[in-house]
Every structure is written in C-alpha cells, then in structure tokens.
Amino acid sequence: MRGPGHSRRGAPDIVRPSRAEAEEAVRTLIRWAGDDPAREGLLGTPDRVVRSYEEFFAGYSIDPVELLQRTFEETDGYDEMVVLRDIRVESYCEHHMVPIIGKAHVAYLPRHRVVGISKLARLVEAYGKRLQIQEKMTAQIANTIDEVLQPEGVAVVIEAQHQCMTTRGVHKTGVTMVTSRMLGAFRTDPSTRREFLTMIGNPSSRAD
Numbered sequence: 001m002r003g004p005g006h007s008r009r010g011a012p013d014i015v016r017p018s019r020a021e022a023e024e025a026v027r028t029l030i031r032w033a034g035d036d037p038a039r040e041g042l043l044g045t046p047d048r049v050v051r052s053y054e055e056f057f058a059g060y061s062i063d064p065v066e067l068l069q070r071t072f073e074e075t076d077g078y079d080e081m082v083v084l085r086d087i088r089v090e091s092y093c094e095h096h097m098v099p100i101i102g103k104a105h106v107a108y109l110p111r112h113r114v115v116g117i118s119k120l121a122r123l124v125e126a127y128g129k130r131l132q133i134q135e136k137m138t139a140q141i142a143n144t145i146d147e148v149l150q151p152e153g154v155a156v157v158i159e160a161q162h163q164c165m166t167t168r169g170v171h172k173t174g175v176t177m178v179t180s181r182m183l184g185a186f187r188t189d190p191s192t193r194r195e196f197l198t199m200i201g202n203p204s205s206r207a208d
C-alpha cells in the first residue's frame with residue numbers, strides 16, 4: 001500500500017484511514033441499508049468489502065509513469081502503428097462508486113522506442129482501478145503514453161457500460177459510452193486515424 005510522501009500520478013496525497021476505520025464505515029452502511037452488521041451472515045462482510053476495495057482501487061498504488069520506463073530500442077526501424085485492442089476495463093464511477101465495465105483500444109506510432117505490450121494493458125489497469133469518469137481515464141492513458149514514450153502519435157478509445165445507468169437512476173441497459181483521445185499523427189492525419197479506427201472495428205459507428 002502507498003505510504004505518505006509516495007505520490008502516484010493522478011492520485012491525491014491523502015492520509016488513509018486505518019483498516020479498522022474502513023471496516024467500521026462498512027458496518028455503518030449496512031445499518032443504513034437496514035440490516036444488522038452483528039447478524040451471523042454479515043459478520044465477515046466488512047473484512048470482505050475492504051479486501052474487495054483493495055482490488056477495485058489498486059490503481060492508486062501503481063505509478064503509471066514507472067510502468068512505461070522499460071522500453072526496447074532495437075526494432076530494426078519498425079515505425080508502423082502498434083495497436084492493442086479489446087483490453088478489458090474495470091473501473092468505478094466517481095459519482096456513484098459502481099462499476100464501469102468495457103474495453104479499451106490503445107495505439108501508438110513509435111518514434112524510436114517500443115514498450116512491452118503488457119505494459120499498455122497495465123496502464124489501463126492503473127488508471128481504471130480508481131474512481132473515475134470515462135473521459136478523464138481516456139485522456140490520462142493517452143497523455144501518459146505521449147509524455148513517457150514521446151511517440152509520433154497516440155490513440156485511445158474506450159467503450160464502456162456504466163452500472164450507474166443500468167442498475168439505478170435512469171435504468172437504461174445496452175447503452176455504451178464511447179470516448180477517444182487522439183494525439184500527434186492520430187489527430188492531424190486523417191488516414192492514420194482511419195487506419196486505427198478500422199483496426200478496432202469503428203466503435204462509434206457500430207450498428208449492433
């Protein structure tokens with residue numbers, strides 16, 4: 001877990017409550033929901049919820065910049081697009097704290113260096129496993145690749161469903177939010193952008 005003074009990009013430097021305080025907060029919410037935290041079936045629940053939160057919000061403990069530090073320069077001049085598509089996204093809406101589930105497509109045009117592809121998926125995880133809005137998460141992923149790898153261009157598209165729209169509130173299922181952030185050649189060169197959108201199956205114009 002992150003300690004004081006170890007700030008992570010995009011993660012505020014706050015003093016975290018103790019585990020016991022977090023478990024007590026879960027007991028309060030159980031009472032708020034109308035149940036008894038002392039009943040047998042709920043005794044272990046605060047511990048389980050806090051452990052679940054450690055997974056859901058693991059992104060605050062990951063340094064996205066550090067993830068992209070190890071790069072490979074021997075590419076024999078490879079300068080075409082690198083695309084990682086259909087990366088599962090599990091994130092959490094910062095307004096309602098319920099899941100945002102979908103997929104991300106990440107591409108870049110290398111200048112000199114390439115990065116191990118798993119690191120792009122880890123980057124999605126680092127920003128996804130936080131309290132988010134989809135637009136910000138999309139921009140954070142693209143901006144970090146741009147700043148650290150300094151490629152010719154970066155493109156990030158996220159397609160996701162927000163449980164705050166399906167299980168509560170407006171109760172609309174089957175609605176997908178599509179966000180994108182295009183930088184460098186993906187922003188300025190229509191054919192580069194088109195090639196990328198074709199590779200990922202043109203999410204914004206899909207009929208299904």
Ligand SMILES: Nc1nc2c(ncn2[C@@H]2O[C@H](COP(=O)(O)OP(=O)(O)OP(=O)(O)O)[C@@H](O)[C@H]2O)c(=O)[nH]1
Pocket residue numbers: 093094095132133134135162164165168169170
């Ligand atoms: N732009 C954007 N909006 C989001 C995202 N996740 C959730 N929202 C929206 O954030 C808004 C919060 O609106 P509020 O009116 O403050 O909250 P609310 O009363 O719970 O709204 P309803 O969801 O309409 O019931 C809602 O319209 C959500 O659909 C996101 O990633 N991006």
Ligand SMILES: [Zn+2]
Pocket residue numbers: 093094095096097098162164165
């Ligand atoms: Zn929400």
